[in-house]
Amino acid sequence: MDEIDRNIAIALQQDGSAGLAELAKVSGLSVSATAERVKRLEERGVVRSWRADLDPAQVGCPLLGFVFVALRPGRDDAAFRRAMSRHEHVLECHRITGPWHFLLKLRVADLAALEAFLDEELRAQPSVERLESLIAIATEKETALLPVAPATEEE
Amino acid sequence: MDEIDRNIAIALQQDGSAGLAELAKVSGLSVSATAERVKRLEERGVVRSWRADLDPAQVGCPLLGFVFVALRPGRDDAAFRRAMSRHEHVLECHRITGPWHFLLKLRVADLAALEAFLDEELRAQPSVERLESLIAIATEKETALLPVAPATEEE
DNA sequence: GTTGAAATTTGAACTGT
DNA sequence: ACAGTTCAAATTTCAAC
Numbered sequence: 001m002d003e004i005d006r007n008i009a010i011a012l013q014q015d016g017s018a019g020l021a022e023l024a025k026v027s028g029l030s031v032s033a034t035a036e037r038v039k040r041l042e043e044r045g046v047v048r049s050w051r052a053d054l055d056p057a058q059v060g061c062p063l064l065g066f067v068f069v070a071l072r073p074g075r076d077d078a079a080f081r082r083a084m085s086r087h088e089h090v091l092e093c094h095r096i097t098g099p100w101h102f103l104l105k106l107r108v109a110d111l112a113a114l115e116a117f118l119d120e121e122l123r124a125q126p127s128v129e130r131l132e133s134l135i136a137i138a139t140e141k142e143t144a145l146l147p148v149a150p151a152t153e154e155e
Numbered sequence: 156m157d158e159i160d161r162n163i164a165i166a167l168q169q170d171g172s173a174g175l176a177e178l179a180k181v182s183g184l185s186v187s188a189t190a191e192r193v194k195r196l197e198e199r200g201v202v203r204s205w206r207a208d209l210d211p212a213q214v215g216c217p218l219l220g221f222v223f224v225a226l227r228p229g230r231d232d233a234a235f236r237r238a239m240s241r242h243e244h245v246l247e248c249h250r251i252t253g254p255w256h257f258l259l260k261l262r263v264a265d266l267a268a269l270e271a272f273l274d275e276e277l278r279a280q281p282s283v284e285r286l287e288s289l290i291a292i293a294t295e296k297e298t299a300l301l302p303v304a305p306a307t308e309e310e
Numbered sequence: 311g312t313t314g315a316a317a318t319t320t321g322a323a324c325t326g327t
Numbered sequence: 328a329c330a331g332t333t334c335a336a337a338t339t340t341c342a343a344c
Binding site: 185186188 | 328329330331
């Protein structure tokens with residue numbers, strides 16, 4: 001992961017449809033060397049996948065919510081974790097510091113769908129003790145573009 | 156946005172490198188008709204961009220944090236919003252319901268970087284009144300795959 | 311890592327239904 | 328709006344440097 005790899009990764013993150021010719025300019029290498037780099041980035045798992053970024057509103061999930069979850073003490077949380085991982089409306093599920101145990105990020109169609117999720121999926125979990133939810137009124141920024149750090153050690 | 160468009164959108168969301176031939180199988184249409192559909196999805200903004208999904212740990216931002224922000228009453232928040240939009244470590248910035256005004260999602264290298272962000276970027280903002288931050292101990296799930304709703308009205 | 315060329319595949323356009 | 332062919336372009340692989 002040297003400077004060249006980082007530049008390629010940054011470019012691919014912004015535009016996954018960039019051609020090798022374009023990437024070659026960014027990297028300063030030849031086209032074939034650039035192709036090698038891209039392949040290696042995939043092999044090493046730096047590039048996990050290629051995806052189309054969709055507009056949430058246009059695919060029917062305009063409502064964004066966050067839910068804090070506290071689980072009952074001494075209760076196995078495996079079932080809860082599995083349920084969250086499976087559920088397509090749960091975009092994120094993090095074990096967090098602070099008074100709560102988990103923080104969920106949700107995408108749903110509307111408030112009715114949020115209510116249904118809270119009642120039928122979360123409160124239905126035996127290990128769930130307490131919930132606190134909030135919704136986004138507006139989104140100033142929502143990106144998946146990661147800050148790529150300016151090189152530390154291993155190349 | 157009929158059933159066919161939805162199937163294509165779902166496929167592209169999971170694998171943006173899928174070729175038209177593969178998509179044609181999914182959609183049940185010919186390759187050329189599928190190409191038309193994809194082009195229209197881009198034109199309508201359903202597909203916003205094509206991106207490589209990178210591994211946060213491997214690009215040097217393994218630490219995930221959330222920060223609640225309360226702004227001073229009667230203070231213009233434009234500068235704050237602009238600063239958050241610009242900052243690459245701020246992945247998300249939502250105006251939210253509840254006692255806080257904004258919720259930020261951050262990606263940084265380590266706790267030192269988080270501290271620096273809190274001190275130099277957030278507390279430095281004149282409009283910021285109070286902060287509360289938490290970090291992810293572990294991430295059970297973190298996906299950008301949106302739940303694509305099963306068709307409502309307009310085709 | 312570079313260059314250059316061949317083989318394969320892909321996306322883009324045209325034509326007709 | 329869709330299907331089938333054709334055409335151009337980009338990716339992949341390979342050679343030799």
